[in-house]
Amino acid sequence: MQVDQPLALLGxxxxxxxxxxxxxxxxxxxxxxxxxxxxxxxxxELLDLAARDDVQSRLVIQQGAAAKRPWTLRHxxxxxxxxxPFKKPGWTLLVQSVDLFDARVQALRExxxxxxxxxxxxxxxxxxxxxxxxxxxxxxxxxxxxxxxxQRRWRIGRQKDLTLQDxxxxxxxxxxxxxxxxxxxxxxMLYLPPRYAHDGEAQGECMTYSIGFRAPDQVELAQSLLQxxxxxxxxxxxxxxxxxxxxxxxxxxxxxxxxxxxxxxxxLHTALRDPQLLARTLGEQLSEPPAAVWFAPQxxxxxxxxxxxxxxxxxxxxxxxxVFINGESFTASGRxxxxxxQLADQHFLDARQCSRLSPGAADLLGQWLDSGWLQAxx
Ligand code: SIN
Ligand code: CO
Numbered sequence: 001m002q003v004d005q006p007l008a009l010l011g012x013x014x015x016x017x018x019x020x021x022x023x024x025x026x027x028x029x030x031x032x033x034x035x036x037x038x039x040x041x042x043x044x045e046l047l048d049l050a051a052r053d054d055v056q057s058r059l060v061i062q063q064g065a066a067a068k069r070p071w072t073l074r075h076x077x078x079x080x081x082x083x084x085p086f087k088k089p090g091w092t093l094l095v096q097s098v099d100l101f102d103a104r105v106q107a108l109r110e111x112x113x114x115x116x117x118x119x120x121x122x123x124x125x126x127x128x129x130x131x132x133x134x135x136x137x138x139x140x141x142x143x144x145x146x147x148x149x150x151q152r153r154w155r156i157g158r159q160k161d162l163t164l165q166d167x168x169x170x171x172x173x174x175x176x177x178x179x180x181x182x183x184x185x186x187x188x189m190l191y192l193p194p195r196y197a198h199d200g201e202a203q204g205e206c207m208t209y210s211i212g213f214r215a216p217d218q219v220e221l222a223q224s225l226l227q228x229x230x231x232x233x234x235x236x237x238x239x240x241x242x243x244x245x246x247x248x249x250x251x252x253x254x255x256x257x258x259x260x261x262x263x264x265x266x267x268l269h270t271a272l273r274d275p276q277l278l279a280r281t282l283g284e285q286l287s288e289p290p291a292a293v294w295f296a297p298q299x300x301x302x303x304x305x306x307x308x309x310x311x312x313x314x315x316x317x318x319x320x321x322x323v324f325i326n327g328e329s330f331t332a333s334g335r336x337x338x339x340x341x342q343l344a345d346q347h348f349l350d351a352r353q354c355s356r357l358s359p360g361a362a363d364l365l366g367q368w369l370d371s372g373w374l375q376a377x378x
Contacts, residue, residue: 001114001345009033009189015114023115024142027156028191029182037187039149039207040104043086046127046207049095049102053077054292056096060134060170063090071135073169086205089131097122099312100293105209106312110347112144112211118286118317121214128152128202136176136199138162142213144191145198147184150206154190155181157197173197228281229271236277237270276321283324287315295326295372303369304355304362307377309348314373316344326373336361348377 003015010018011030022028041049050057057076061084063069076095084091099109105123112120121141125148126134136155145154155178163174176197183203184190192198194215200208229236242263272278289295293313310316317324323332323340332340336358343349343365357365368374 003114008035009111019114022191022193024193026193027180027196029184030189030191032187033146033189034187037146037148039186040108040209041098041102041125043127043207045102046093046095046098046125047078047080047083049098050076050078050083050093051080054294055101056292058094058096059083060092060094060132061090062092062132062135071168071170071172084129086129089129092126092128092132092134092202094124094126094134096124097290097292098125099123100290101312103312108146108209109211115142115213117315119213119215121212122290124210124212126208126210128206128208130202130204133199133201134170135168135172136178136197137164137171137173138195138197139192139212141194141215142192144189144211145184145200146189146209146211147186148207148209149186151186151203152184152200152206152208153181153203154184154198154200156190156192156199159197162195162197224285225278225281228285229277232277232281233271236274279319280322280329283317283319283322284327284329287317287324288327289313289315297370297372298375299370303374303376304357304365305351307348307350307352307354308343308365308369308374309377310343311373311375316347318344325368330364332361350377 001015006012006014007018009030011028011033013021018028049055055076057078059074059076059078061072061074063071078093083093099105099122105125109120109123133152155176157177157179159173159175159177161175161177165172165174176199178197178199182188182190242260244257244259247257247259290313295311295313314326315324316326318341321331322329323337323344324330325344330340335356339349339353339357340361342353349365354362354365365374369376
């Protein structure tokens with residue numbers, strides 16, 4: 001990735017400048033980030049996705065503040081006839097992870113790889129009828145809101161009070177204090193850092209693409225890492241049993257010996273001290289493919305001869321010692337490591353690059369092809 005070249009997508013900033021000045025810090029409005037943008041999916045294609053039971057979708061209907069239930073939220077799948085008519089104002093259909101199901105949206109997502117893959121989450125597409133929105137709220141993650149079709153008026157504010165209204169089926173700020181307002185046209189994009197209050201209202205029907213990110217919560221990360229490491233400990237740690245030849249006669253038999261507590265602490269320290277175990281478990285967990293992904297096994301015969309690319313659902317990452325693909329870890333060295341990391345970074349290896357793999361590494365990539373994790377280049 002060329003991080004010092006100016007990008008139209010970032011309003012002429014280079015990825016390096018954007019990350020330094022705006023990422024995780026302050027909003028940025030980019031007019032014509034994608035000049036002359038046309039929606040990548042027709043409205044009917046989005047509705048077809050929302051009808052599938054392997055795609056997550058939501059319907060938000062806004063009845064207005066005076067109504068008994070100002071907001072209603074329903075979860076998909078949605079048959080076409082169960083959605084309100086397009087002419088009816090005030091409803092939004094939100095379809096999650098469209099990049100997993102559509103090559104054009106996946107290609108859009110690829111343009112945001114100046115942010116590490118471990119942080120990139122998905123591309124959500126919303127269709128909104130006239131006047132619709134999901135109310136004033138904040139998100140916990142960074143987001144790029146790309147206007148794909150029609151117009152949307154965004155109001156944003158950096159308020160500290162993020163109290164939510166009680167009893168609502170979706171997150172609605174109790175006291176929204178907008179400070180800035182922008183009318184976005186097709187091709188315009190608004191970047192918002194986490195916890196920035198925002199409210200978007202469709203002006204006529206519109207479609208918005210949210211390029212969203214993920215950031216692990218430290219407690220959840222500790223829980224999943226400890227659990228993941230526990231499963232690997234038997235192989236990673238030397239076996240040692242508690243010994244107490246110096247134990248004095250117990251005047252207070254119910255009291256836990258201090259040495260036993262220290263032994264337990266040492267056991268945990270030994271486990272956590274192994275940097276490879278921690279790094280391997282983290283990489284395996286970060287590269288887990290989303291639950292909705294299903295890989296179609298395939299014939300690899302011609303695969304490596306033509307070159308390979310990652311399947312849309314595949315997550316591939318690496319660190320200094322390992323390569324991670326779809327929740328599994330591998331070690332590689334020398335030229336193989338260099339080529340496999342290239343596959344992870346550029347998402348493909350051409351025929352010439354494949355021909356430089358060692359027989360062992362070529363065999364491994366052949367297995368990834370068989371599993372449907374890789375696809376043969378056309
Ligand atoms: C939407 O597309 O309607 C909502 C996006 C957002 O506010 O995060
Ligand atoms: Co939002």
